[in-house]
Amino acid sequence: MAGKKSSKQANSIKVGIIGFGTVGSGTVEVLQKNRDIIRDRVGWEITVKKIADLDISSDRGISIDPDLLTTEAMEVIADPEIQIVVELIGGIDKAKEYILRAMEKGKHVVTANKALLAEHGKEIYEAAEKNEVSLAFEASVGGGIPVVRSLREGLSANRIHSIMGILNGTSNYILTRMTQKGLPYTKAVEEAIEHGYAEDPPTLDVDGTDAAHKLAILISIVFGVPVTFKDIYREGIDRLTPEDIQFAGELGYCLKLLAIARDLGDAVDARVHPAMVPLNHIMANVNGVYNAIYMEGDFVGPNLYYGLGAGRKPTGSAVVSDLIYLARQIRQGIKQVIPPLAHVHPRRDKVLVQPVQELMTPYYFRFSALDRPGVLSKISGILGENGISISSVIQKGRDLNGSVPLVMLTHEAKESNVINALSQMNGLEILTDKTMMIRVEAS
């Protein structure tokens, strides 16, 4: 396409942006401030030709020619000069429509929309293939960390055995504050909102949905087919207490909201939940709004990628790295070198997710128990009957709401057995509150 233009025009690749919020303005800022190095690296200019947003009057802190702005997304898609459409509005229906329309018009697409890719990826990946365009989505996972590219290319020689990600900066910030300052959950959430690290309310961040969206994308690249997002087990951080964080510390662990995937051969173990991580594991040092992805491949061994997982600038960096990637291809007259999920012939039709009931892992329990004889025996008896063996116990005389905390770490046990045991304990009059259960990882 570009190759046929006159030399002056051909020196510039035209981009249209749909969505001029945080990430959109970050993207424009990168393109403006680093225009010189981008031109040096690509060989051609990358120029923003149109920006669509419902709000075209607010000040985004960057100077922009008002003629570029439109309230009509379809104007961006219809512009024949625009070769790459960047979708940054988020949400599902409109974003999907815009992306599919752009692809039908032969335009390459860059998106940061993890929810859309996790829930409707199949349709979009197929549209890219059908229309012979490239789809790039580095910004959808891990903010500025080039983890999508690393999975698609850097680790492409490996069978990826496992992924362990801290993929949501908001919940990691909340857990970090709870850990470092002993704050209760609600107080840490308030702080996160004050600092602009969380929306109010931060539902999709703290309930595991956002991290699960990102995990679904990573798993899809590993196997080359979209995973069914709703099969990924999700559990949030809102029930965690400073007491659990303190007990975890005494046992040599910290608490992280982990996104976990393990290749089981015929299925994949995929889940997002709070987990105990050993303090000497490198993931235990990922604090605040930072994200990290720890992966193990059969040849590369353990690999960690760490950086800011959100925000205008890091996400802008990821979007523009995708624009550079596509611009380099366009300059060579290429439509697609790597398919969206980095597999030309995926081996499977679909990725089966193992039900969480089948999980085998060690567990942490905190029982709120009356401080009377026979309690430990009763509880450990029920665990034993369910094939759950205990590896350590902390029992302290501390009185919390008329009862004492009884903390146990188990050896590896089956989740369905844990569910049975805890339900058998329901209604025991020696237990004064719901039992806290946290899975233990990487130990």
Place this chain on the structure above:
Amino acid sequence: MAGKKSSKQANSIKVGIIGFGTVGSGTVEVLQKNRDIIRDRVGWEITVKKIADLDISSDRGISIDPDLLTTEAMEVIADPEIQIVVELIGGIDKAKEYILRAMEKGKHVVTANKALLAEHGKEIYEAAEKNEVSLAFEASVGGGIPVVRSLREGLSANRIHSIMGILNGTSNYILTRMTQKGLPYTKAVEEAIEHGYAEDPPTLDVDGTDAAHKLAILISIVFGVPVTFKDIYREGIDRLTPEDIQFAGELGYCLKLLAIARDLGDAVDARVHPAMVPLNHIMANVNGVYNAIYMEGDFVGPNLYYGLGAGRKPTGSAVVSDLIYLARQIRQGIKQVIPPLAHVHPRRDKVLVQPVQELMTPYYFRFSALDRPGVLSKISGILGENGISISSVIQKGRDLNGSVPLVMLTHEAKESNVINALSQMNGLEILTDKTMMIRVEAS
């Protein structure tokens, strides 16, 4: 090239390997064991057509058709079916000759040869451009960690302000053992040799040369032009003592062999030396044979990449990721999408390295001083005359070889002033041994 072949042949990309040592056999092992997923991801097979090595009789622990083996490297280069030549013999002269010859014949080249790229990269990068072939060298830095790809692509939207790398696994293992077990340097080296983590003697690993080679490659990608390797200041770890590691710990630091680069605008601060790293910095947790690269970009912010920096399997993973990268291009009929140093039009002709005498950084000093009145005053006086101000002092009554250690941390000072001050102290009879000087980083 491939596109013109009949469909049966076209389904396989033929590779020739020169050098069948550790990395060569790791590469073949990846191609054999992961043949299925590589084919799924590339769409075509990657087949080893010839392997050249002076030793074609030793058992490498993998089964290989003996007909593939030859002692003549030129046989690999001359084979018209081979589209990618993998150079894994290391060293300079022969490796360079083979690479240049292969490029002249229109073959793409993959190499793991950091010494060659760091010292003679210009000639090789230019040959790739002139012959319109691709050059890939992921395995030259950080073993299996895809840091070359991350710099060339993932962070391509950024001005990279700084790089801080633990790039040599051997010296990191030695320092880790000295730290964790209090071993003296020579004892830790012996252990590293026993475990196969070091050659005997491990000169280029412990004197900083290997890390400087890798740093030179990373800097060259950042600016798009080769840096002059000999201008990079290098200092090894052999003079470090368990006492210094212990004092560092008391001051809140650990000791790492760091490869450091900072963009100063008109020049680059580039150096490899032992450095004190704050214990709460994520780089302080990089232990054993692991490597890590910490980079700061103007938009992405801090990024860390971590993994195994050497060894048959991780390095094989990196080489094969390059083969996949090239195979995906070849399948599309493309010769080169990204130039070797990832810049089509580099801004500068050369990268100037700032002389280390100009460095401004805090310093650690350990003086071996006689335990008598006036010593502290004399030493701090000389430092003060040279504009060096002290931020903390540890003086203990411990008698080491008839003298006591006097440890100081300074505020930021200029290296030339430090050199002056230490030379003015030479011959002071209150100092009983050479003064230990270690630079402090990231504080």
